[in-house]
Amino acid sequence: QVYWPDGVERAGTDFSCCGFEFAAKPAPSLVLFDDHQNKVHRLQQAIQKGFQHIIFDDNLPGEATHLTFFHYLRDPDIRIWLDSVIETYEIFPPLWDTPAGRRNETYVPGLNIDRSPALEVLDTTHQPRSGYTWLTYVKVKDSAMRRRA
Template sequence: MNEIIEIGDVPWTLSDIANSYTEFKHVYSQRPIVDNAGGMKAPHAFACWFMLKQLQPGLIIESGVWKGQGTWLIEQACPDAELVCLDINLRRLQYRSSNARYIEKDFSLVNFSEYDKANSLCFFDDHQNALTRLQQMKWKGFNAAMFEDNYPKRRGDCYSLKKMFGGDGFALETAEQDSAQTAGYIEPNTTHREELYQALALYYEFPPLFKEPMTRWGDSWDNTHYPTKPPVFAANVEDELRDEALHYTWMCYLKLKAA
């Protein structure tokens, strides 16, 4: 399925996104980690900051902290939110917030019963199976999430929502595509797509800031293989953050239907 999926409506417009970019660049220029290799770069840092600034959840669960830049960015967007940061290895932290609670466990192993989830959001940047994460967050009482690692067909290291909507299944790029012995292998199917449509009240992929002719993988960035919304800014716009454009991976925001 080579199409752009959108379910429900978000409380912002493309003009709102474009008009917020100057403010974001000022915020981003003050980031504590200049070289955030392995973590979010400008396209998703902006998406994270913008969407959280619009949504203003009271509780944010950050799953996958890496060096800590995402935590800092979340604080800039939602300074009054309660923040819980999860990672199975917190020794890589370069920025540690004095306002966040840190837990060195996987999301699946944390008991969230003490938290008020009425206005909450899970931010997943942990390269895990997105279907499993959706099931876990629903079981734990959450209904809104953002997924940073929303890779398209044949790309990335996890089973993403974009792959589910495409019916693509999952196998690591370096492994035999037809080997059911591959770790995390999921055969192509339409069942997960149908279940997503049944489960989701909202699904929104944040547009890229800029779109280059070629992808990070060296092939054509076209809508046949990589269905993508039009970029926020035109191809002829010069910008100092444009060199990070290829770090875009279709970051998305979603809400589950009420039970």
């Protein structure tokens, strides 16, 4: 069973084809990308469509099917642009120490909270792929939002 809150919309088409720039949306609105697309392209599209709060899934530091912020930050020119548009860049840590990555090739230290029975469903550290995917929150600078207009 999947929980989906009332009032939250899912797009049935690619984000780049959506017409958010013409639609009224409440402020602040948040967009979540879990689509294995290059992160900088999605960031640019979100800014163009007026989204200041963005969550990216699959922001892996190692091998991935797409370019992640870890990859882009190695390029000095792209890093300058990212620094000019990003106010907050925060990677959510795993709850517990876990192997992660496409082949569990990376050890990631976790928050190591108590493993209570109520949280058992969240513990994926024993699975072939832990499920940890460097979930990342980005807040775009006000100045970058003004420049898009």
